[in-house]
Amino acid sequence: MSDSSPLPPVRLHPEAELARDALSTPLLARAARLARWAGEDTRVDAGGGLVEEQLPAAAAHLGLTGDEAAASASEAWRVALDTGLVEIVDEEEGTVATSEDLALLSGSPQDVLGVWLTALETALADASVPDLDDLVDAMDDGGEVDFASLDWDPQAEQEFLDGVLGNLYLLTVSEDGPGNGPVPLPALAASMIVPSDMGEPTNDVLEQVSDAMMRLDDQFRVLEPVGIVEYQPVDEALMADTDEEPAAVVDETDVSRYGMVRLTPLGLYGLRSRLLEAGITAPAVGDLADKGADALLDGTSTFPPSAAQAETEQWLDRREPLAAVRELLTAARGSDSGAPLRRLRCQQALSLVGAVAEPALREVLDDAELGGLARVWLTERGFGEVPPPSQDMVFWLTIDTIAAQLAAEGNSEELQALVEGLAQQHGGFFAAAWRVDHPATADVLEAMGRLHPDKRVAKEARKAAFKARSQQGG
Secondary structure (H helix, E strand, O other), X not given: OOOOOOOOOEOXXXXXXXXXXXXXXXXXXXXXXXXXXXXXXXEEOOOOOEOHHHHHHHHHHOOOOOOOHHHHHHHHHHHHHHOOOEEEEEOOOOEXXXXXXXXXXXXXXXXXXXXXXXXXXXXXXXXXXXXXXXXHHOEOOOOOEOHHHHOOOHHHHHXXXXXXXXXXXXXXXXXXOOOOOOEEHHHHHHHHHOOOOOOOOOHHHHHHHHHHHXXXXXXXXXXXXXXXXXEEOOOHHHHOOOOOOOOOOOOOOOHHHHOEXXXXXXXXXXXXXXXXXXXXXXOEOOOOOOOXXXXXXXXXXXOOHHHHHHHHHHHHHOOOHHHHHHHHHHHHOOOOOOHHHHHHHHHHHHOOOOHHHHHHHHHOOOOOOOHHHHHHHHHHOOOOOOOOOOHHHHHHHHHHHHHHHHHHHOOOHHHHHHHHHHHHHOOOHHHHHOOOOOOOHHHHHHHHHHHOOOHHHHXXXXXXXXXXXXXXXX
């Protein structure tokens, strides 16, 4: 991932569903079958791998055939060993036995997912290793691998793969991303290679992107059996020798031919677990459902709108409606810099509550900070006997709303339209606004000066901001 900004919250599937997915992944399912197959006659080498003469029997037990059968059986055995499904009894004799940990696969969803996460680490390590033939070619007479001749840096390769998966995670959870849809491999490779401020990529950069695509094609083929991604490989016709006659006419504009990848629900769970393990804040919808209203309003302050609504709906579902509304209103109070955005999130939460909230809203009609939003809520729902707001309350609510929008969206087009509308509808807005007793008055007026396209109006806003700051002693 390219920056340290907060990650959008991910929507995870229920753990029971994810555990079922984990058990059905080819890699873990094969590892479990081999763990149950292992017996007194099973032998491993010094590294814990199945001895070569037993690989055909292991592959046959898994129903694997073809040139890759032995390699796939060997990989499954390594996962069984790494996850603790089998254990080495005697290193000198190379004997093994099924481990008690195999029972975890029949345990709770958390038990199953814990085993799967270990299998994922094994798969990720395998995906970062060069092709076996390249490794053999790079071995010296002493059996050591000459990494320099491979042009391979293990740490750099792992960091590259971690970065790619981080970008894929971010694209998947972002509100303006593809969501559950696949991501073209060229776009994913470019996200790691092409500088964000580069206009037209140079030929050298394009060549680097092409090389990265080929690396990722190999890596995603390795990762698909562990269930983290669904992958459509690069069309082999694209990698054919240019001197060869193509077998058929191909459409070079079809981006799917260059590889398509998407994170599975299990992959989202796995990558989030790794992000959390690395100390990165990676929220999930539902994290705040059991916390107080203050945690909800502060926690959703950085959420995209749909995620904030989903989180709030879960929070409300677990509470008695009227009590929940009162708790939200209490948490929305405050004069700190985050208070306007809390009140905006509170207002959005109240939009999800029905008429049962009326008593709580009437209780705060005289509250300086909440009276305005209470009147808006009651009026929009057609309740009678709602006292009209004072002019001071209208201006205070306007400043509070713009301050919240600034905190949530920055200098957005929507906010610019709001600023233009206010200045147009209220000719004396700035003459009155600088007197508003709100901590954010000066900041809001300065922002209006930046955002308004009319130089005369912008200057008026800046003058009002100066008066407000002088009044506040700043």
